[in-house]
Amino acid sequence: MQKYICIVCNHIYDPALGDPDSGIAPGTPFDQLPDDWSCPDCGVTKEDFELYAG
Amino acid sequence: MQPQSKIVIIGSGMAGSGLALELAARQIPVTLITGETAGYYSRPLLSHAFSDQTTKDRMMLKSWKDMETAGVTVMTGTRVLSINREEKSVLWESNSSSGELPYDQLVLATGSDALIPGPWKAQKTHFSLLNSYNDLENLLPKVGEVQNSIAIVGGGLIGCEVASDLNKAGKKVTLFHGVDRLMERQLSESQSAELLAHFQFLGIDIRLNTMVKGFEPGKVLLPEGDSFSADLILVAVGFLPRTELAKQAGLETGRGIKASDFLKTSDDSIFAIGDTAEINGQIYAFVLPIRSQVKWLTDYLSGKTTEPWTPGVYPAKAKIHGLQLKW
Numbered sequence: 001m002q003k004y005i006c007i008v009c010n011h012i013y014d015p016a017l018g019d020p021d022s023g024i025a026p027g028t029p030f031d032q033l034p035d036d037w038s039c040p041d042c043g044v045t046k047e048d049f050e051l052y053a054g
Numbered sequence: 055m056q057p058q059s060k061i062v063i064i065g066s067g068m069a070g071s072g073l074a075l076e077l078a079a080r081q082i083p084v085t086l087i088t089g090e091t092a093g094y095y096s097r098p099l100l101s102h103a104f105s106d107q108t109t110k111d112r113m114m115l116k117s118w119k120d121m122e123t124a125g126v127t128v129m130t131g132t133r134v135l136s137i138n139r140e141e142k143s144v145l146w147e148s149n150s151s152s153g154e155l156p157y158d159q160l161v162l163a164t165g166s167d168a169l170i171p172g173p174w175k176a177q178k179t180h181f182s183l184l185n186s187y188n189d190l191e192n193l194l195p196k197v198g199e200v201q202n203s204i205a206i207v208g209g210g211l212i213g214c215e216v217a218s219d220l221n222k223a224g225k226k227v228t229l230f231h232g233v234d235r236l237m238e239r240q241l242s243e244s245q246s247a248e249l250l251a252h253f254q255f256l257g258i259d260i261r262l263n264t265m266v267k268g269f270e271p272g273k274v275l276l277p278e279g280d281s282f283s284a285d286l287i288l289v290a291v292g293f294l295p296r297t298e299l300a301k302q303a304g305l306e307t308g309r310g311i312k313a314s315d316f317l318k319t320s321d322d323s324i325f326a327i328g329d330t331a332e333i334n335g336q337i338y339a340f341v342l343p344i345r346s347q348v349k350w351l352t353d354y355l356s357g358k359t360t361e362p363w364t365p366g367v368y369p370a371k372a373k374i375h376g377l378q379l380k381w
């Protein structure tokens with residue numbers, strides 16, 4: 001599954017890990033994150049994430 | 055082809071760099087002037103760089119070379135000394151040279167300094183600040199050398215985040231706050247209480263209702279002649295928009311550089327965004343509204359919108375290890 005990176009703080013969303021602190025289960029693909037999900041490090045929304053090639 | 059108007063941006067924080075990159079992505083030529091030398095870094099991560107050694111590298115978002123490759127002309131290590139509004143040019147200076155750069159549209163994205171209350175200015179050598187990448191580079195070795203304790207002055211967002219991170223890094227932290235609860239500007243009373251309990255559980259020493267009087271080397275001066283000894287003292291009591299350039303140029307300023315809902319200063323060709331901008335009386339000094347300003351101004355400068363910028367509702371959260379705090 002594709003990883004995504006935050007353009008404001010370089011936080012990487014890894015679907016394999018999810019975001020348990022925000023109630024996002026491991027295995028959740030980026031495009032299935034709820035619209036009000038925000039970057040755990042800086043608070044921006046999904047809009048400010050881009051595909052991570054690394 | 056129409057001659058492109060010349061856009062000049064001052065400041066390479068998330069406001070200035072963000073705007074430069076968005077404009078460049080639309081093939082709009084833009085020149086970015088910045089006093090910064092290291093690169094475009096993520097300022098919110100500054101308060102999380104003590105417990106995790108990788109943060110310092112991870113916070114570098116774009117090198118200057120990356121920015122150039124993206125189509126931005128960058129002048130680094132360069133300070134703008136003044137704005138000539140009649141001639142529409144800025145006077146700049148670097149270590150090796152100086153000159154004037156003309157603009158059609160100028161964007162002030164000069165950000166903010168850490169606030170130092172007047173009486174403490176003369177004692178500046180006795181404490182540290184955490185406001186920029188340079189500050190972090192100065193602080194990291196000092197934190198490493200701390201034997202006993204670190205004193206943090208200020209229980210706002212940054213003071214609390216740093217307390218949390220230094221605690222995670224294994225340091226003994228004492229935090230002084232002038233009022234009766236933590237982060238009173240952001241949190242409800244019950245959230246403040248929750249944060250206090252969390253910190254106390256972790257062994258962070260929180261001294262509420264304690265007005266710090268001043269500093270001596272290695273000492274925080276407290277009321278009634280008391281003092282507190284610390285190996286390192288960090289002051290985080292607020293921010294101060296950088297308004298000097300605007301003020302000198304005769305633009306209207308308040309606490310920040312005054313701007314309309316078109317993010318325009320009192321000069322039609324000069325915009326203000328980010329921490330430095332006071333938009334209709336309000337300063338929006340955090341990531342979400344600044345991203346929103348950046349996107350709006352990109353649309354406006356590229357002719358995609360003629361509607362004003364409208365602030366939205368911006369949820370925020372504190373970066374406290376082991377505790378979710380949102381507002």
Ligand SMILES: Cc1cc2nc3c(=O)[nH]c(=O)nc-3n(C[C@H](O)[C@H](O)[C@H](O)COP(=O)(O)OP(=O)(O)OC[C@H]3O[C@@H](n4cnc5c(N)ncnc54)[C@H](O)[C@@H]3O)c2cc1C
Binds near residue numbers: 041163165340
């Ligand atoms: C420790 C810390 C933690 C934070 N955490 C969060 C968080 O978790 N979430 C959140 O939303 N916000 C957070 N913030 C706030 C957020 O970082 C700021 O709102 C944001 O970085 C402001 O960006 P800016 O581009 O307006 O200003 P800045 O980042 O201050 O950039 C200003 C730029 O202007 C340049 N400059 C100024 N004057 C001149 C001149 N005369 N000539 C040339 N260059 C000049 C400076 O060198 C700098 O590059 C935090 C801030 C700090 C300090």
Ligand SMILES: [Zn+2]
Binds near residue numbers: 006009011042043
């Ligand atoms: Zn982020």
